[in-house]
Amino acid sequence: MGVAVSRAVALDDLARAMAGRDATMPAEVALAVALLAVEAMDDDAVALDPAGVEVDGRGAVRLTDVCPPTDDPRAPQVGVLTLLESMRVAPSSRVAALLSRLRSQTTYTLTTLRAELAAQVPADRASAQRAVGATVREFFRPAREEVEAEEARAAEEARVAAAAPVARREDDVVQALIAQAKAAEAEAAVMPGRQATVSIVGADPAPLRPPPPAPRRDPSVVVVVVAVMVVIAVVAVVASRLRG
Secondary structure (H helix, E strand, C coil): CHHHHHCEEEHHHHHHHHHHCCCCECHHHHHHHHHHHHHCCCCCCECCCHHHEEEECCCCEEECCCCCECCCCCHHHHHHHHHHHHCCECCCHHHHHHHHHHHCCCCCCHHHHHHHHHCCCCCCHHHHHHHHHHHHHHHHHHHHHHHHHHHHHHHHHHHHHHHHHHHHHHHHHHHHHHHHHHHHHHHHHHCCCCCCCCCCCCCCCCCCCCCCCCCCCCHHHHHHHHHHHHHHHHHHHHHHHHHC
16 A cells, blocks of 8 residues: 555556546546646746656655746646646536636736636645545556455465475375374284284274184084993993903
């Protein structure tokens, strides 16, 4: 904002910008610019040119080398006429009457020209200058908004770039833990008595594998063994009795 306030724009550029937006300049603003331009001459007559009259965001008006000194007594009033006609002034009876007087054969001295313009400008000169400055700031607003948007984009890109290394480091740690968990799982699959000892949030926990069961005896084998033992016992008893 401060940059836009201090920057100045030539009246012809301001008029072209306003034409592009189909905007008009309030009559009091245009008259204030003309008065300030005449006051900027001091006591030396100058041939005013819209390209050489610059206005800044504070409402100050200065004349550049494009407006050269002149010995023509009518040059200042012709210059004011040129300024008012070049600016896109909103229709105003006051401005129309002033333009008519400036086009007449009457030659205005600098003192008379200042008085003529001052009579058309509000008594509160500070208010008039603020209105001029507001018009200039509006001229710079699109460019300022574009700069601010570009600065915001650059700041966001810088923030994302600064956060990227941290995100990459965190991702590397997560990937390393996942790889370690998978390795522990594979080892546990090869060695059933050992369970995976690495786990991370979000990874599938390695299932606990119970120790291998003890071998079970077949019931039919037990029955046969018992039957054989019974037969042996019976045979032994019978043999004992036969010997007796």
